[in-house]
Amino acid sequence: MYNLLIVDDEPLICEGLSSLLAASGISIDHIYTAHSGYEALDYLKMEQIDLLITDIQMGSMSGIELMQQAKIIKPWVQVIVISAHETFQYAQQAMRLGAKDYLIKPLNSEQLLASIRDVLLHRSRAEHSQEQILSQFNDSFRMQQPSPERARLLGRLVTADEKERAEITHELALQYSTIVSGPYFAMMKLKLDLASSKRLNSVQDGQLLHYAAMNIAEELLNEQWDHCTYQEAEQPIATLVQWSEQQYGDASADKVNQLEMIGRSLQHNIEKYLGLSAVIGISQIFKGLEFMKEMADQADKALAWSRRFPDHYVFYFGDFKWELYGDSEPDEAEITKQNNMIVERCRSYIEQNYAQKGLTLNEIAQKNHVSPNYLSYLFKKISGYNLWEYVVKLRMEESKRLLLQTDLRRYEISERVGYESPEHFSKIFKKYYGMSPSEMKK
Incomplete structure (x- = not known):
């Protein structure tokens, strides 16, 4: 059973699509509707949306x-x-962000339902394909490492000198031109915690788990990202993600957020399908394969940082102030001090801006010079609050004060605490306090 969220600023369209889907026979558990992007974000933060x-x-x-x-x-x-709008630019941006379809209004009901069924079916097939891989654990399955020659060449790039690197790059361009066209690159490294697996009975099982993880990475990345996934010997699985000049120049999406999005999806799916813990380290973005060693070193350092935070799984090199520590390993007190400063700055920014309409996690993270992924983790770890729960807490406390101590109407209070829609404000209020604003006023 799936949960769907429909977002349109025309309420009649939301109602019509809800009715259509409710009568479609598709395996739907719940249909949520939102009339603005900000309202939709609250549902995404609070509910399990498929x-x-x-x-x-x-x-x-x-x-x-x-x-x-x-x-x-x-x-x-x-x-x-x-x-x-049939504008190509909109469609291109949507597909680049992972949209599975782009449908033009007025909607054709059958086309919409077919698209929804296809998306949900594809999701089910992905689950089934991983189950098929896992079902082979006790069979006489011989694992062959995908593209060993490609992995060898990419691995050599990390240690090659300038002359040898030029030769390897030329060879890669001849054999695998699409994976080294760049010119912008970043590296992700994935380390599986095989000790957490209940399926590991032999060396062959360990190889198969790595093969399954690489298949999940390919499934996740193939449709949307120019990339190459490979593994050398006992090294972590590596994925080289690339952007063309045009893609990199497109300001519609933050590239670091894209990398962390891939990392979090990958970790989520490996845990879901393989029952394995995994840690992912992400390098910064470089222009040119001549920086392959730097990318690999950064991804390794980001992976190593996981020793400090065993309850976190995706680490971006740029989040950590390496220049403060030099070559020495920072001690616990230094790390704690830096992290507390990040959270306190974040808390202060939220307290000053929680009533701002359109406040987003991305904005809060940018103002504090860290990625949204790492900021969310730190804030929860140190304050005890999910970051957005803290925003909602401040909004609800202020709205309760205004409700009980002033004569302001519901729509005026909604406006003052940062909600675009009084109806949406009432839903959040009731979810938070267990009663509506009018019931509390009485």
């Missing part, structure tokens, strides 16, 4: 911006975009 269906042009937050934020919050959410 499929997001969103309009492209909506008031103060577009469907593209909603997709960007949704991918930060829950990167595994599937998306179908609906639009009254």
Whole structure:
């Protein structure tokens, strides 16, 4: 059973699509509706959403911006975009952010239902394909490492000198031109915790788990990202993600957020399908394969940082102030001090801006010079609050004060604490306090 979220600033469209889906026979558990991107974000933060269906042009937050934020919050959410515009630029941006379809209004009911069934079926097939891999554990399955020659060449790039690197790059370009065209690259390294597996009975099982993880990475990346996944000997699985000049120049999506989105999706799916813990280290973005060693070193350092935070799984090199520590390993007191400073700055920013309409996790992270993924983790670890729960807490406390101590109406209070819709404000209020604003006023 699946949960769907429909987002459109025209209430009649939301109602019509809800009725259509409710009568479709598709295995749907719950249908949520939102009339703005900000309202939709609250549902994404509070509910388990499997499929997001969103309009492209909506008031103060577009469907593209909603997709960007949704991918930060829950990167595994599937998306179908609906639009009254056939503009290629919109469609291109939506597909680049992972939209599974782009449908033009007025919607054809059968086409929409077919698209939804296809997305949900694809999701089920992905689950089934991983089950098939796992079912082979006790069979006489011989694992062959995918593209060993490609892995060998890419591995050599890390240690090659300038002359040898030019030769290897030329050879890669001849044999695998699509994976080294770049010119912008970043590296992700994936380390499996095989000790956490209940399926590991032999060396062959360990190889198969790595093979299954590489298949999950390919399944996740193939449709949307220019990449190459490979593994050398006993090394972590490596994925080289690349962007062309045009893709890198597209300011519609933050590239670091994209990398962390991939990392979180990968970790989520490996845990879900393989029952394995996994840690992912991500390098910064470089221009040119001549920086392969730097990318590999950064990804390794990000992986190593996981020793300090065993309850976190995706680490971006740029989040850590390496220049403060030099070559020495920072002690616990230094790390704690730095992290407390990040959280306190974040808390202060939220307390000053929680009533701002359109406040997003991405904005809070940018103001504090860390990635949304790492900030969310630190804030929860140190303050005890999920970051957005803290925003809602401040909004609800202020709205309760205004409700009981002033004569302001519901829509005026909603406006003052940062909600665009009084109806949505009332839903959040009731979820938080267990009663509606009018019931509390009485």
